[in-house]
Amino acid sequence: MQRTGLFLFLLCITFFTSGQQPDTSGKMTLLEKAPMGLVRFYFDDYYYLVDKDCSFKSIERVSQFLVDKNVFHADFRDFDRNGTVVLTGYHNAGVKEGPFKAYHPDGTLKWEVTFEQGRPIGDWKYYYPDGKPMITVNYDQATGRIMSYWDRRGKQQIKEGNGNYMFRMPFAFYNEYGYPFFERKGRVRNGLPRGYWTSHLVDHQEKKILYTEEIFDDRGVLENGYDLFLDARYYTPMALLPTPYFYTAERLLSKPCTFDDHSGFNTYLSEKFSAMLRSSPTLTNIEDKFSYEVSLDEEGNPTDFTLKDSLMTKELNRYVEMVLPEIPFYFPSLDKAGNGIMDTLTVYGNLSINDAGQFHFHSFRIEREKQP
Structure with missing residues (x-):
């Protein structure tokens, strides 16, 4: 993904000052521009900017835009592919203010909240598609607290911040577990998680498998988390609430129109490399690029891989070669009928090592030999 703030600034300067849309051939x-001095922005489902003709474009935002500050301003409306309003709100020079309301595809209210100086205040209320209440989170204190929760049968499981919570959420992006959902379950006291919590992976046939275990203290702070798949501890809790992706729009991040980017697979590669290669006491302050080729069968299983453009030291190349066999799957290339085909992928990535020797792999992109 890319930070596109400077690009947007220059692009806006061009067509706001000339009164014409710039020549963006190849870009x-x-x-x-939209009528009445407004601007139309093109986003995917997760509020990353994408090309207007990209097949992954799903949201259009119409808003004022302050070119000199590179921020949204005044009232805005977001529309889905069918032209239905999915979100409304207001920015004061880039700062969220007043009521924000999101809508299900049929137009029923999905959630509502009020912002003050960019922060939610009072109750953030979520609703099921049939209009019945789902979750109420209160933000009168520094930390949001789950005050009410109703399950899908309409039974209230949490009242006045106390009760039991079990909520299913989709994985937003690619994961190597092969399950589309994860389900959070645990006890809530005074609006905060307390004691023993679990996460289960869930498939479309309702098959479940234990994924994580967590222990929260009396303040609702995670004391210990354990990932059973990675056999590793962690100290940042998994999400408890539906993810409000609209926050991403304000960062003005863009994605190329490829499935590897849209699905989050390139981000997965970044996290996979960074998790396995964390640091080296002998390597510091390095910026470098690398690439490798990987051969795939029709189902996306790697059959061979070769480091192509090497990093600057043999040690770094050895580290990268250690990770390659640990990536069990890539999305297969497809023929015109949508069937998987054998192909060779070239994967490009960047490596940054800070002055403490910590590794950060980023800016992955994939080129396919047989599929553009």
Whole structure:
């Protein structure tokens, strides 16, 4: 993904001062002029900017835009592919203010909240598609607290911040577990998680498998988390609430129109490399690029891989070669009929090592030999 703030600034300067849309041949069209001095922005499902003709474009935002500050301003509306309003709100020079409301595809209210100086205040209320209440989270204190929760049968499981919570959420992006959902379950006291919590992976046939175990203290702080798949401890809790992706729009991040980017697979590669290769006491302050080729069968299983463009030291190359066999799957290339085909992928990545020797792999992209 890319930070596109400077690009947006220069692009806006061009067509706001000339009164015409700039020549963007060979470039992504991420925004365009709209009537009455407004600007139309093009986003995917997760509020990353994408080209207006990209097949993953799913949201259009119409808003004022302050070019000199590179921020949204005044009232805005977001529309889905069918032209239905999915979100409304207001920015004061980039700062969220007043009521924000999101809607299900049929137009029923999905959630509502009020912002003050960019922060939610009072109750953030979530609703099921049939209009019945789902979750109420209160933000009168520094930490959001789950005050009410109703399950899908309409039974209230949490009242006045106390009760039992079991809520299913989809994985937003690619994961190597092969399950589309994870389910959070645990006890809530005074609006905060307390004691023993679990996460289960869930498939479309309702098959469940234990994924994580967590222990929260009396303050609702995670004391210990354990990932059973990675056999590793962690100290940042998994999500408890539906993810409000609209926050991403304010960062003005863009994605190329490829499935590897849209699905989050390139981000997965970044996290996979960074998790396995964390640091080296002998390597510091390095910026470098590398690439490798991987051969795939029709189902996306790697059959061979070769480091192509090497890093600057043999030690770094050895580290990268250690990770390659640990990546069990890539999305297969497809023929015109949508069937998987054998192909060779070239994967490009960047490596940054800070002055403490910590590794950060980023900016992955994939080129396919047989599929553009």
